[in-house]
Amino acid sequence: MNYETVIGLEVHLQLSTKTKAFCGCSTAFGQRPNSQTCPVCLGFPGSLPVLNEEAFYYSIKVALALNCKIQDLIKFDRKNYYYPDLPKNFQISQYDMPLSYDGFVDITAKDKTRKRITVKRVHLEEDAGKLMHPAGESYSLVDYNRAGMPLLEIVTDPDLNSPYEAYDYLVRLKSILEYLKVSDCDMEKGSLRCDANISVRKAKEKVLGTKVELKNMNTFKGVRAALEYEAKRQVSCVKDGEKIVQETRLWDVERQVTVPMRSKEEAKDYRYFPEPDLVPFVVDKAIIDKARDSLPELPEARADRFRESYGLSEYDSNVLTGQVDIAEYFEKCAKLYNNPKTAANWVMGDIMAWLNEKNVSIMEMKMTAGSLADLLKMIDNGTLSGKMAKDVLSEAMETGKAPQDIVKDKGLSQISDEAQIEEVVKRVIALEAKTVIDYKAGKKAALAFLVGRVMKDTKGKANPSVVNAILIKNLGQ
Amino acid sequence: MDKLHSYTAHALMKMIDKEALDPSTIRSDVLDRIERLDGKIKAFVLVNRPDTSAPASGKQDTSGRLSGIPVLIKDNICVKDEYTTCSSRILEGFRPPYDATVVKKLRCEGAVLIGKANMDEFAFGSSCETSCYGPTRNPWALDRIPGGSSGGSAAAVAGDCTIMALGSDTGGSIRQPASLCGVVGLKPTYGRVSRYGLIAFASSLDQIGPITKDVEDSALLLGVIAGHDEMDSTSVDMPVPDYTKALVKDVKGLSIGVPKEYFVKGLDKDVEECVRGAIEKLKGLGARIVGISLPHTEYAVSAYYIIGPAEASSNLARFDGVQYAFRDRDSRDLIDMYIKTRSKGFGNEAKRRILLGTYCLSSGYYDAYYLKALKVRTRIKEDFDKAFGSCDVIITPTSPTPAFRIGEKSGDPLGMYLSDVYTIPANLAGLPAISIPCGFSKEGLPIGLQILGRHFGEETIFRTAYTFEQNTDFHRKRPAL
Numbered sequence: 001m002n003y004e005t006v007i008g009l010e011v012h013l014q015l016s017t018k019t020k021a022f023c024g025c026s027t028a029f030g031q032r033p034n035s036q037t038c039p040v041c042l043g044f045p046g047s048l049p050v051l052n053e054e055a056f057y058y059s060i061k062v063a064l065a066l067n068c069k070i071q072d073l074i075k076f077d078r079k080n081y082y083y084p085d086l087p088k089n090f091q092i093s094q095y096d097m098p099l100s101y102d103g104f105v106d107i108t109a110k111d112k113t114r115k116r117i118t119v120k121r122v123h124l125e126e127d128a129g130k131l132m133h134p135a136g137e138s139y140s141l142v143d144y145n146r147a148g149m150p151l152l153e154i155v156t157d158p159d160l161n162s163p164y165e166a167y168d169y170l171v172r173l174k175s176i177l178e179y180l181k182v183s184d185c186d187m188e189k190g191s192l193r194c195d196a197n198i199s200v201r202k203a204k205e206k207v208l209g210t211k212v213e214l215k216n217m218n219t220f221k222g223v224r225a226a227l228e229y230e231a232k233r234q235v236s237c238v239k240d241g242e243k244i245v246q247e248t249r250l251w252d253v254e255r256q257v258t259v260p261m262r263s264k265e266e267a268k269d270y271r272y273f274p275e276p277d278l279v280p281f282v283v284d285k286a287i288i289d290k291a292r293d294s295l296p297e298l299p300e301a302r303a304d305r306f307r308e309s310y311g312l313s314e315y316d317s318n319v320l321t322g323q324v325d326i327a328e329y330f331e332k333c334a335k336l337y338n339n340p341k342t343a344a345n346w347v348m349g350d351i352m353a354w355l356n357e358k359n360v361s362i363m364e365m366k367m368t369a370g371s372l373a374d375l376l377k378m379i380d381n382g383t384l385s386g387k388m389a390k391d392v393l394s395e396a397m398e399t400g401k402a403p404q405d406i407v408k409d410k411g412l413s414q415i416s417d418e419a420q421i422e423e424v425v426k427r428v429i430a431l432e433a434k435t436v437i438d439y440k441a442g443k444k445a446a447l448a449f450l451v452g453r454v455m456k457d458t459k460g461k462a463n464p465s466v467v468n469a470i471l472i473k474n475l476g477q
Numbered sequence: 478m479d480k481l482h483s484y485t486a487h488a489l490m491k492m493i494d495k496e497a498l499d500p501s502t503i504r505s506d507v508l509d510r511i512e513r514l515d516g517k518i519k520a521f522v523l524v525n526r527p528d529t530s531a532p533a534s535g536k537q538d539t540s541g542r543l544s545g546i547p548v549l550i551k552d553n554i555c556v557k558d559e560y561t562t563c564s565s566r567i568l569e570g571f572r573p574p575y576d577a578t579v580v581k582k583l584r585c586e587g588a589v590l591i592g593k594a595n596m597d598e599f600a601f602g603s604s605c606e607t608s609c610y611g612p613t614r615n616p617w618a619l620d621r622i623p624g625g626s627s628g629g630s631a632a633a634v635a636g637d638c639t640i641m642a643l644g645s646d647t648g649g650s651i652r653q654p655a656s657l658c659g660v661v662g663l664k665p666t667y668g669r670v671s672r673y674g675l676i677a678f679a680s681s682l683d684q685i686g687p688i689t690k691d692v693e694d695s696a697l698l699l700g701v702i703a704g705h706d707e708m709d710s711t712s713v714d715m716p717v718p719d720y721t722k723a724l725v726k727d728v729k730g731l732s733i734g735v736p737k738e739y740f741v742k743g744l745d746k747d748v749e750e751c752v753r754g755a756i757e758k759l760k761g762l763g764a765r766i767v768g769i770s771l772p773h774t775e776y777a778v779s780a781y782y783i784i785g786p787a788e789a790s791s792n793l794a795r796f797d798g799v800q801y802a803f804r805d806r807d808s809r810d811l812i813d814m815y816i817k818t819r820s821k822g823f824g825n826e827a828k829r830r831i832l833l834g835t836y837c838l839s840s841g842y843y844d845a846y847y848l849k850a851l852k853v854r855t856r857i858k859e860d861f862d863k864a865f866g867s868c869d870v871i872i873t874p875t876s877p878t879p880a881f882r883i884g885e886k887s888g889d890p891l892g893m894y895l896s897d898v899y900t901i902p903a904n905l906a907g908l909p910a911i912s913i914p915c916g917f918s919k920e921g922l923p924i925g926l927q928i929l930g931r932h933f934g935e936e937t938i939f940r941t942a943y944t945f946e947q948n949t950d951f952h953r954k955r956p957a958l
Binding site: 047 | 791
């Protein structure tokens with residue numbers, strides 16, 4: 001019997017507005033606890049929320065980029081529940097009328113076909129604070145710096161049918177969000193969070209199985225792993241004739257399993273009702289038009305363009321456009337250097353490997369796109385060998401020094417001067433008489449050895465193809 | 478000059494303008510009055526005495542519209558660093574780190590913040606009896622309630638213990654006590670006055686307004702506190718007229734609507750007589766009287782007691798002992814802290830309304846109660862829209878009865894809720910309405926007349942009220958204390 005997995009995802013995105021969603025407090029990350037608060041975001045009695053226009057505008061941009069419809073009338077609701085990180089004991093959110101709905105993101109399924117995932121709703125709400133539990137103490141502390149930060153909730157329909165698809169959706173969604181520059185999309189800082197709903201059912205079955213909500217995944221890979229684990233767990237439950245319990249489970253990253261969250265005794269009843277402190281308003285069409293006009297070229301469109309204007313493969317275009325900063329870096333370099341395929345190889349190869357290893361973004365890397373172009377030109381004009389160029393690249397990425405300066409400081413310039421090389425070649429031939437005999441006897445490996453000797457004597461600076469040619473010429477004499 | 482406390486603000490301002498009065502003397506006179514009388518009335522929960530150790534600050538600035546005028550602030554309006562408790566134990570010790578917008582405006586005009594006024598706990602009540610500090614007494618009969626919830630504000634104005642006061646009105650909390658204490662109380666149009674710093678009861682109904690000795694002071698004080706506030710999204714961005722210019726002694730050609738649904742069973746005979754007399758008086762002064770119908774009036778109280786508590790249950794959720802004010806210190810864990818803090822911090826009426834509101838918003842009940850109440854609210858608004866097609870203002874009684882005795886209705890919440898039957902519709906519809914004195918019961922208790930206007934029709938209300946007041950002398954009568 002085959003089983004089908006049904007997954008829906010809920011992404012929370014912190015918008016990188018200058019100030020919070022409903023007050024003027026700063027949204028800067030990592031500040032002293034409770035230093036970025038005011039009576040409004042602390043929910044002090046008598047204080048009132050006022051919608052941050054920038055947060056609204058960012059939300060509209062996201063909605064448009066995800067192909068959503070925009071609600072004519074924008075209204076907020078209160079979601080009531082008690083928790084110490086929630087200063088008012090209600091969250092300003094949107095319930096029956098999310099600011100946008102019915103959009104989509106196209107993903108690539110495992111069989112390489114394109115699949116459209118419906119974005120059911122995108123709504124704006126406020127974030128909560130953070131509880132801190134000092135080790136060994138009987139009390140907890142609350143940091144309200146995060147309370148009131150603008151948060152977008154992006155919810156899909158249960159259209160995803162495998163952890164693979166869920167992962168691809170998240171990667172593509174994040175890519176789009178990064179292009180919009182409305183959030184730093186940093187999962188480590190919590191500015192992008194993902195919860196998942198998953199159920200299984202027998203193939204061809206129409207009715208959905210009982211869903212389980214998964215939380216506490218801190219990376220996209222974690223989401224994929226949690227879904228993989230949970231799908232297996234549910235299928236084996238069903239096979240054993242057990243009932244799936246509708247519950248929230250937490251991903252335990254250490255043990256790579258999902259565990260039930262301490263179940264709440266009662267069903268949640270958030271007692272949503274319209275937020276009376278914020279007057280519903282009709283969206284100004286001009287604002288939507290402005291947001292639409294300001295949308296950047298999005299990843300899919302850019303990948304298409306990279307294929308067409310730079311002649312890159314589909315794979316290369318997708319890799320390069322997946323992250324907006326890398327796409328922009330590549331494109332800057334490609335404008336200064338006439339062989340885009342070579343530039344692409346360097347970006348996707350050594351540079352991306354280095355970024356991964358150092359766990360930094362290309363924005364944080366010190367080497368400019370202009371420097372990369374300069375470096376590639378030095379290979380083309382024979383100043384540097386490929387091997388030398390890699391060394392220069394490492395140093396440039398590390399220090400940001402111009403490749404020309406690195407070459408100069410280290411005296412790295414490649415020797416292409418034939419007379420100079422011939423001198424070394426003659427000396428090597430004189431010293432390695434035995435190898436020369438081998439060569440003449442037809443041993444091909446002997447040539448490689450001699451080239452190596454010449455390279456060693458020139459400290460690797462000789463242009464290898466020139467060395468090759470001169471050796472053959474001299475050995476033939 | 479020895480009875481400054483009995484003057485109105487506009488009379489005092491005239492003297493100050495003529496340099497016939499040192500504004501600082503008003504405060505000391507009023508403070509003496511409070512000292513002598515507030516032990517009986519108990520209108521104040523806090524009296525601001527000037528810091529006598531500070532050196533006198535030389536010549537006072539008299540450029541403000543209320544320079545030196547004592548204004549009493551209801552205890553649900555935030556005053557920076559001053560105890561603001563909503564007469565509730567749960568806000569024990571709470572000192573807001575900011576001023577309400579209305580308080581800022583008063584300071585700008587040179588007003589003296591004389592103290593904080595007692596009220597029903599969180600404005601839940603019509604008698605001032607639910608205060609954690611105990612009831613305020615009606616200056617006209619100390620064994621009677623002053624009305625509520627702005628009972629402290631109204632009683633202090635009636636007892637000359639302040640020149641003016643601010644109240645808040647969610648279902649009649651300014652107008653009903655003004656009526657019962659024989660003073661003038663105005664609930665402005667929803668959105669006319671910023672609510673920033675008003676500790677919310679029901680956000681969609683609450684409005685701050687003046688309680689004063691006469692209509693001119695009401696116009697003066699409204700002019701100071703009204704206006705758009707970027708801190709309050711529900712405040713309306715409309716220019717504030719000079720309301721004192723609307724004080725014209727003339728109602729000729731004005732159409733006054735009298736709703737038949739307001740003169741029914743439950744209306745006290747003396748009240749009906751006085752209100753009908755007032756209508757006759759206005760007719761005699763040239764107004765046209767039009768019979769109107771507000772057919773959904775009978776559902777107003779029910780709708781109000783769903784919408785109000787629903788919003789209140791959410792607004793009051795923040796009082797949980799986590800951040801500020803009262804926290805029960807004996808709790809074992811978080812849930813225990815919530816339960817004990819709220820059980821001990823809130824009084825019975827607050828608990829009743831929180832429970833009621835929570836219930837009405839709960840899943841499975843929302844449509845039957847909350848949503849239905851919103852529909853009633855729309856109908857009531859439509860009633861008024863229609864009525865204002867044939868009249869300029871509407872006149873009704875403010876309260877169905879004069880002041881009742883302390884304790885008389887405290888065991889009868891439904892009976893108490895009906896005290897607001899005539900005032901609630903204006904809140905549901907967001908309309909402005911004033912209560913002005915229009916006579917006395919046979920027992921000598923003040924009776925009030927309510928005048929409702931169109932949205933932002935405060936000027937027409939003032940004109941009508943002023944004309945009536947200037948042709949009668951009910952507002953000049955003062956209780957014997």
